[in-house]
Amino acid sequence: MSAVTDEQDALTGLRVAVLGPGGVGGLLAALLARAGASVTCLASAGTAERLRTAGVRVESGHFGDFTTPVDAAERLTTPVDVVLVCVKATHLDDALERVPADVLGDALVVPLLNGVEHVGLLRRRYPEAGVVPATIRVESTRTEPGVVRHGSPFVTVDLVAVDGLGQRVRRLADALQQAGVTTRVGDDEQAALWGKLNFLAPLALLTTAAQATAGEVRESRREDLVAIVGEVAAVARAEGAPADEEQVVDFFDGVPAGMRSSMQRDAAAGRPIELDAIGGAVVRAATRHGVAVPVTARYVDELRERHPGS
Ligand SMILES: NC(=O)c1ccc[n+]([C@@H]2O[C@H](COP(=O)([O-])OP(=O)(O)OC[C@H]3O[C@@H](n4cnc5c(N)ncnc54)[C@H](OP(=O)(O)O)[C@@H]3O)[C@@H](O)[C@H]2O)c1
DSSP: OOOOOSGGGSSTTOEEEEESOSHHHHHHHHHHHHHTOEEEEEOOHHHHHHHHHHOEEEEETTTOSEEEOOEEESSOOSOOSEEEEOSOGGGHHHHHTTSOHHHHTTOEEEEOOSSSTHHHHHHHHOTTSEEOOEEEEOOEEEEETTEEEEOSSOOEEEEEOOTTOHHHHHHHHHHHHHTTOEEEEESOHHHHHHHHHHHHHHHHHHHHHHTOOHHHHHHHTHHHHHHHHHHHHHHHHHTTOOOOHHHHHHHHHHSOTTOOOHHHHHHHTTOOOTHIIIIIHHHHHHHHHTOOOHHHHHHHHHHHHHSTTO
16 A cells, blocks of 8 residues: 555555445445445455446435445455455355455455454464454445445444554545545554444344344343443453443443344344354453353353354
């Protein structure tokens, strides 16, 4: 990636591959391509063909409805500056077959999956690359291959400027910002990843177990909610991240009553759920640190039984 001089230059010549052009990936691919970046989506043969011929269609109250041409392929065959990893955790291993380490070289790899453990997995798999922990806050659904419905009135990405990658991370942040994505750059990896999990893990476990909305579970499962939030916060602190359980419960109480989690939607649709990447990761970190998480573990076990293989 060439040096950045000012924000105007960020998109010019930026080569981005998007692995998994679904709700998150399709939206980011379309926004970046519309703003002038060179975008290649990496997808299955059928989806890639559809994207090459029809582009990515975005339906969004926030950004408007638009269709943007993108390039698409089944595998990364030429170098890029950035790979955005946007598959679900349940598809990560298979999808990474599309990104050979020797083609990737020292490019930035920016995973936008929920969870925490994928960062280490990517660093082990791509030791030459610059793996940048990141999170995304958005509600965006792939309604069919190449078509994305963006429902939230925002999309916010948090990137961590890992040592030695600061300039390249800031260029990517500028590019995303220019494309319409609110982007923040921090320097605390654990704070970024656990900051999201602190709220997401309780929301996902409770709403999926109850097959109910956030508004319903905060009434009917209040004790479990407070317990899980406290347990995840204790694990986050053990991992070196700041966590404030009262703030998380207050936030939970403030979200729209009808809010659902994507884990719950996946469970209801009979799709694999990201239980291991979200709940499993909390329990494993707790075990490593000797932190007791009985309520979280009970929910994870119960959901594993109901969704074998998750
Ligand atoms: N959606 C949201 O609002 C949201 C918000 C915050 C965080 N997240 C997190 O972001 C991650 C992605 O979620 P998502 O909702 O964007 O998922 P998604 O809509 O299901 O999209 C996943 C994409 O990955 C593709 N894919 C699956 N297996 C693949 C493979 N082997 N090779 C290449 N592509 C493959 C799918 O392709 P096809 O289109 O061909 O099926 C699909 O386009 C998850 O970890 C999720 O928790 C999502």
